[in-house]
Amino acid sequence: MSTVTADAAAASPDRLRITEIFLSLQGESRSIGWPTVFVRLTGCPLRCQYCDTAYAFHGGEWRTIDAILDEVAGHGARHVCVTGGEPLAQKRCIGLLERLCDAGYEVSLETSGALDIGAVDPRVSRVLDIKTPGSAEVGRNLWSNLALLTAHDQVKFVICSREDYDWARGIVAEHDLSARCDVLFSPSFSQVDASALADWIVADRLPVRFQLQLHKLLWNDEPGR
Numbered sequence: 001m002s003t004v005t006a007d008a009a010a011a012s013p014d015r016l017r018i019t020e021i022f023l024s025l026q027g028e029s030r031s032i033g034w035p036t037v038f039v040r041l042t043g044c045p046l047r048c049q050y051c052d053t054a055y056a057f058h059g060g061e062w063r064t065i066d067a068i069l070d071e072v073a074g075h076g077a078r079h080v081c082v083t084g085g086e087p088l089a090q091k092r093c094i095g096l097l098e099r100l101c102d103a104g105y106e107v108s109l110e111t112s113g114a115l116d117i118g119a120v121d122p123r124v125s126r127v128l129d130i131k132t133p134g135s136a137e138v139g140r141n142l143w144s145n146l147a148l149l150t151a152h153d154q155v156k157f158v159i160c161s162r163e164d165y166d167w168a169r170g171i172v173a174e175h176d177l178s179a180r181c182d183v184l185f186s187p188s189f190s191q192v193d194a195s196a197l198a199d200w201i202v203a204d205r206l207p208v209r210f211q212l213q214l215h216k217l218l219w220n221d222e223p224g225r
Contacts, residue, residue, distance in 0.1 A: 016092050017042040017060040018068065019085065023075040027214040029127050029154055030182055031108060036079040037072045041093060044085040046112050049136040050158065050188045056085040065096050069103060083110040088117070097121050114140040118148055126153040133167055134160025134188065146175050153181045157208075160188040165200050178207035186211050 019040040026036040040053070042060030063071075072080055080100050087093045088111050100107045101123040108125040111117060114137070117126050128145060131137045135158065149155065155177055157168040168185065177183050185208045187197045198210050 014065045014092060014095060015062045016065065016068065016090050016096060018063045019056040019060045021068065021071050021075075023077060025214060025218070026079060026081060027218075028186065028211050029108065029110075029156070029184065030125065031079055031081075031106070032211065032214055034079045035077045036081050037075045037077050039068060039072065039080065039082045039096070041082065041084045041087040041090055043089050044112070045089055046086060046114055046131070046137045046140055048112075048131065048158075049134075050160065050191065052189070053083075053085065065092070065099055068096060069099060072100070072105070073103075078106055079108070080105040081108045081110060086112050086115065088115040088120075094119050094121075097124050112137075112140070113145055114142055116142060117145050122150075122152070127156055128153065129156045129158065130168070130171065132157055132160060132164040134164040134191070146177070146180075149177075149180045151181055154184060155181055156184045156186065158186050158188050159197055160191045162200070164188075164192075165197065169204065169206060172206070172208060183208040184211050185209070186213060189213065 019042045021039050023035065023037050026032050026034045040056055042056055044057055082093065082097060087109060097107060097109060098121045101121050107123065108127055109120060110127045113128045113130050120126055131141050159165050159168060172178060172183055185197060185201060187194045194212055201208060201210050
């Protein structure tokens, strides 16, 4: 992007700072396996100890929403995932989500759960990542978000230890989350043995969905995949 174009995008009232836009397979959540266009916004107020996208904390390019939609359309996929970083840290993310829905895409939002999700378009599937004690950011959970969840949404727990599992199991029961939406448990990559987590879930007959991060199995955390 030229300096003139970048300056114009930054001055636009509908611009967002974007780290990358790319086509891949959805690696987790209800839409796992679908060819999906990922729109990764720059910036995040959290610092989870297992974060695999720290490269999105800074940098990026200013782009208008029209330019973002044009690039998304060029990939020719039906599913779009807006992610980060923490996408809701940029207020204009709300407008981007609405425009993507208006364009007919199946849209999901990956959010940390630290920011209010109330203004997100109801057509969006909100994938709320509840931070466990092992994340080092449990104090950032905005618990009022749980009352806003619907069957269209999803809740994700990244499990770092047996203690995290027991804590997450308690949160699921306390808030009756499995009756509200899909609940997903994932092992923190390299911290919890996947088969151990699967065994815990089965032993407890826990009403959650076990998942592995498909993109890590296929491409080992390579950016843009």
